[in-house]
Amino acid sequence: MKLTAKKRVEKLLDDIEFIKEIHGHIQAKGKVDGKLTYVLARDSYMPIYDLVGDFVSSVEFMESIEKEPGVFVLMYDLMSDRKDPKKSVFPPHPTHFLLDKKGVGRWYNIMARYSKSLPLIALVFDKQGASSTFPIAMSDVVIMHENAGMSIGREDVVKRILGKDESYDELGSAKMHAKVSGSVDFVCKTEEEMLDTAYRFIGYLSDKSNYSYSKSCDIKRFIPDNPMYVLDMDGLIGEIVDDNSFFEIKKDYAKEIITGFARFKGKSVGIIANRSAHKAGLLFVESCKKAKGFVELCDKYGLPFVFLADSCGFMVGSEVEQKGIIKAGAELFESIANSKVEKLSVAVRRDYTAGVYAMGGGHVADARFVALPSAVITIYSEGVGSMLADDDEKKRRFDEMMKAAKSPEKLAKEGYIDAVVDYKDLRDEIVEFLINR
Structure with a gap:
């Protein structure tokens, strides 16, 4: 009507x-x-x-x-x-x-x-x-x-x-x-x-005093051990936010990246996450533009935002180069670095190459950078690295790199990331980040 x-x-x-x-x-x-x-x-x-x-x-x-x-x-x-x-x-x-x-x-x-x-x-x-x-x-x-x-x-x-x-x-x-x-x-x-x-x-422009949370933060079940399998990022988000509080924006556009508002104990926050179920969660020109727009929206409204990373990084090839993937990625980095609100970057599983920066990590911005025990933070995935390591010396160096990348605890000990967060504690980590910002 x-x-x-x-x-x-x-x-x-x-x-x-x-x-x-x-x-x-x-x-x-x-x-x-x-x-x-x-x-x-x-x-x-x-x-x-x-x-x-x-x-x-x-x-x-x-x-x-x-x-x-x-x-x-x-x-x-x-x-x-x-x-x-x-x-x-x-x-x-x-x-x-x-x-x-x-x-x-x-x-x-x-x-x-x-x-x-x-x-x-x-x-x-x-x-x-x-x-x-x-x-x-x-x-x-x-x-x-x-x-x-x-x-x-x-x-x-x-x-x-x-x-x-x-x-x-x-x-x-x-x-x-x-x-x-x-x-x-x-x-x-x-x-x-x-x-x-x-x-x-x-x-979502205001916090709420009333909220409900009826789940257990059992997010491990959404994260497959095999990095080649799809991670259920939608399910993970639903598990950690206040009940029925996730409000996805632009859900039909550049589905490989998720943007939306949510609440944690009633506090409003922006969420940017990779969706490996679509284009393996890789970053394309469209996903960079979508993320950039959302970063700027949160910054305009004074809303802190949380990155949930599970991506192999940027797509390669002539098609994306001709569309301007380098410029789109650079503009995303600029938006993140220049945003004035508080930021939290969580390496959920795969956090590779310059995709680390696209998801707020690696000191591209003044953001807290933490990892789940399942996180692998590195330049190349094992599959890509094995293709590029074409002699014994390269293989040795790559094996050493992957050994370190697969140990978030070591990365935290060496000061590369701020902390390793247990799966069951991720919601509490985000709540503390919002309270203490």
């Missing part, structure tokens, strides 16, 4: 200070789970009487948020007069919106500035194009209805300019952006699910 913009706002906000209806837009201020929240919503049910005046009013509302900063939620819907697919691609008053001091450029300016300071959430209820797409992408999180989407050019525009027939599924659908471009974080089946997702996301 499609709700009006006002009904959407009322469902999201707990306490409403005001709701203003200005032609085709709703402006509102209230609280979500105790956090001050502003909402600007477009209503597809309401006709636009004064498009210029309405846009100026929306820009002024956005500017006013600086006086008392809070969470900013934008709800995007398609205006009623733009739903006809045969509607002209030329918007009304094009010069005004392109060049006016309170036109689209000013809207972009505000969103760009707020992207560095305020939590920005975009809820997309219908297909968006052209000028609407960029502010959506500037948001911290994009929650999109499965029937919505976004693209700079419509199918007919692409056809006329490029002479190509492209379906909307491949051009701008919610599914495509969630899986391929990475521009959408959540795809929801209903509007109620979208609003619930936004509410839950905002909730």
